[in-house]
Amino acid sequence: MENKQVAIIIGANPACLTAGLELQRQSTITPIIFEELNQVGGLSRTVNYNGNRIDIGGHRFFSKSDWVMEWWQNILPLDIGQHTDNCFLTRSRLSRIYFLRKFFDYPIRLNARTLFNLGFLRVIKIGISYILSSLFPHYPENSLEDFFVNRFGKELYFTFFKDYTEKVWGVRCTSISPSWGAQRIKGLSVSKALFHALKKNITRQSIKNQNKTQTSLFERFLYPKYGPGQLWERVAEEVSERGGTIELQHQVTEFLFSDEKKLIGIKVLNVVSREEKVIYGDYFISTMPVKNLIQAMGNLPPDHVKRIAGELPYRDFTTVGLLAKKLKKNAQSQSAQDNNMPPDNWIYIQENDVKVGRLQIFNNWSPYLIKNPENIWLGLEYFCQENDALWSLSDDDLIAFGINELITLDLLESKEDIIDSIAIRVPKAYPAYFGSYSEFNSIREFSDSIDNLFLIGRNGMHKYNNQDHSMLTARYAVEGIISGNHEKHRPWNVNVDDDYQEEK
Numbered sequence: 487m488e489n490k491q492v493a494i495i496i497g498a499n500p501a502c503l504t505a506g507l508e509l510q511r512q513s514t515i516t517p518i519i520f521e522e523l524n525q526v527g528g529l530s531r532t533v534n535y536n537g538n539r540i541d542i543g544g545h546r547f548f549s550k551s552d553w554v555m556e557w558w559q560n561i562l563p564l565d566i567g568q569h570t571d572n573c574f575l576t577r578s579r580l581s582r583i584y585f586l587r588k589f590f591d592y593p594i595r596l597n598a599r600t601l602f603n604l605g606f607l608r609v610i611k612i613g614i615s616y617i618l619s620s621l622f623p624h625y626p627e628n629s630l631e632d633f634f635v636n637r638f639g640k641e642l643y644f645t646f647f648k649d650y651t652e653k654v655w656g657v658r659c660t661s662i663s664p665s666w667g668a669q670r671i672k673g674l675s676v677s678k679a680l681f682h683a684l685k686k687n688i689t690r691q692s693i694k695n696q697n698k699t700q701t702s703l704f705e706r707f708l709y710p711k712y713g714p715g716q717l718w719e720r721v722a723e724e725v726s727e728r729g730g731t732i733e734l735q736h737q738v739t740e741f742l743f744s745d746e747k748k749l750i751g752i753k754v755l756n757v758v759s760r761e762e763k764v765i766y767g768d769y770f771i772s773t774m775p776v777k778n779l780i781q782a783m784g785n786l787p788p789d790h791v792k793r794i795a796g797e798l799p800y801r802d803f804t805t806v807g808l809l810a811k812k813l814k815k816n817a818q819s820q821s822a823q824d825n826n827m828p829p830d831n832w833i834y835i836q837e838n839d840v841k842v843g844r845l846q847i848f849n850n851w852s853p854y855l856i857k858n859p860e861n862i863w864l865g866l867e868y869f870c871q872e873n874d875a876l877w878s879l880s881d882d883d884l885i886a887f888g889i890n891e892l893i894t895l896d897l898l899e900s901k902e903d904i905i906d907s908i909a910i911r912v913p914k915a916y917p918a919y920f921g922s923y924s925e926f927n928s929i930r931e932f933s934d935s936i937d938n939l940f941l942i943g944r945n946g947m948h949k950y951n952n953q954d955h956s957m958l959t960a961r962y963a964v965e966g967i968i969s970g971n972h973e974k975h976r977p978w979n980v981n982v983d984d985d986y987q988e989e990k
């Protein structure tokens with residue numbers, strides 16, 4: 487009789503759905519996936535609110551990995567004018583920086599507009615401090631501040647990086663490890679940006695082969711017609727069609743070990759009925775936050791591992807979705823629309839008199855996200871801390887706060903122009919690289935020692951992984967399971983050498 491093996495997979499997100507489908511494609515192991523939310527996709531889900539779809543974060547689909555690019559297009563083919571709903575659109579990227587109530591190119595370019603917006607004096611200071619930093623770099627780099635200053639000069643750092651980065655992380659750049667910079671914006675520098683600006687006029691980027699350019703400079707990307715969640719919903723359908731199980735609104739709360747300390751099962755809580763059940767499996771693949779994972783193992787982890795995990799820092803995230811009839815006319819926004827909608831996918835809000843970090847304009851990701859594309863569907867992104875003052879506001883207050891900030895920014899005339907709204911809170915959106923993260927290796931050593939446990943994905947590895955990285959960690963974990971060698975190095979090595987940034 488065939489002894490069917492079971493893989494218990496925690497989370498129904500890019501990493502876990504990739505793992506589930508790859509197990510099915512390459513083996514007879516059956517995936518059983520548990521997801522605590524009521525929909526699939528994880529951070530890459532699409533929330534449908536009154537017919538308008540929100541992409542939490544604004545997800546560009548591009549990767550340096552051909553395997554990932556092909557995998558995606560195998561699920562959703564490229565739109566080549568066949569008017570199908572299940573397809574990827576090819577989008578051009580435009581994102582700018584809003585600072586001094588003016589729009590700046592992103593990445594910053596040395597052009598007439600930048601010089602004019604910044605003013606003569608500031609430009610001279612930027613030039614001089616860049617030259618000084620190039621001549622006298624600060625080594626060793628002890629913090630993110632050192633990293634930025636060495637590459638961009640002090641004045642450019644103070645003008646464009648410091649406030650925004652501290653808004654994102656809620657701590658000073660001097661307290662953040664330089665490895666964050668190395669991972670997220672490695673290879674970018676003033677000279678490369680200048681070179682790119684010159685080259686851009688000569689050549690156009692190809693969407694098929696994106697791995698030759700520093701990723702922050704990518705200008706085209708794929709995007710599912712109905713938002714990123716559409717892709718993951720399709721993958722979830724395929725996993726189910728092939729006989730896998732996906733249980734939504736089920737939270738994994740505990741890991742069960744045999745007397746020999748072998749991982750044998752999990753306890754799951756139905757978050758609606760509050761019923762608990764125990765499920766046994768052969769392999770365990772997890773993307774639940776490392777902090778929660780270690781906590782769910784009871785007394786098994788050594789004390790120092792419990793302490794490090796308990797102190798792991800995260801940054802949380804809130805999106806306020808606002809449906810606007812029109813925005814305020816702004817001479818610099820370059821809007822070609824009657825409703826004054828800027829052409830950007832998203833705008834970095836550099837101003838320090840508001841808390842909003844980025845402004846998404848979902849129409850420019852895909853017009854199909856909006857029920858009536860004459861309206862403007864905005865996402866105001868706030869980086870915050872679970873239970874801080876902003877996070878704890880009621881939905882109505884958070885929405886009112888967002889509307890007021892748009893008015894303060896001179897981007898909205900009046901609150902009467904907003905016709906619908908929603909607030910979405912996303913805990914642990916960013917695994918952070920400070921605090922006890924410097925001791926993370928102890929957690930890794932411990933989790934690696936559990937032979938049939940595979941940590942993958944973003945929060946699953948406490949790593950700043952994007953969708954493609956999360957998928958690759960899944961790919962290698964599955965290959966490790968199938969080969970029988972239970973290799974853990976390969977997943978950990980993803981996103982060590984290759985990278986791109988998701989925000990400035």
Ligand SMILES: Cc1cc2nc3c(=O)[nH]c(=O)nc-3n(C[C@H](O)[C@H](O)[C@H](O)COP(=O)(O)OP(=O)(O)OC[C@H]3O[C@@H](n4cnc5c(N)ncnc54)[C@H](O)[C@@H]3O)c2cc1C
Binds near residue numbers: 528545548775952
């Ligand atoms: C603002 C922002 C912008 C981004 N932009 C991009 C981009 O442009 N391109 C890109 O590729 N990526 C981008 N990303 C990253 C992308 O969202 C993530 O890399 C990707 O979603 C991570 O996938 P994952 O599979 O690791 O898990 P996640 O998406 O983190 O999903 C984890 C899932 O596990 C579930 N879960 C957690 N604990 C439990 C439990 N105990 N029991 C059951 N379920 C549990 C959660 O509910 C969640 O659904 C962005 C992220 C953010 C925050």
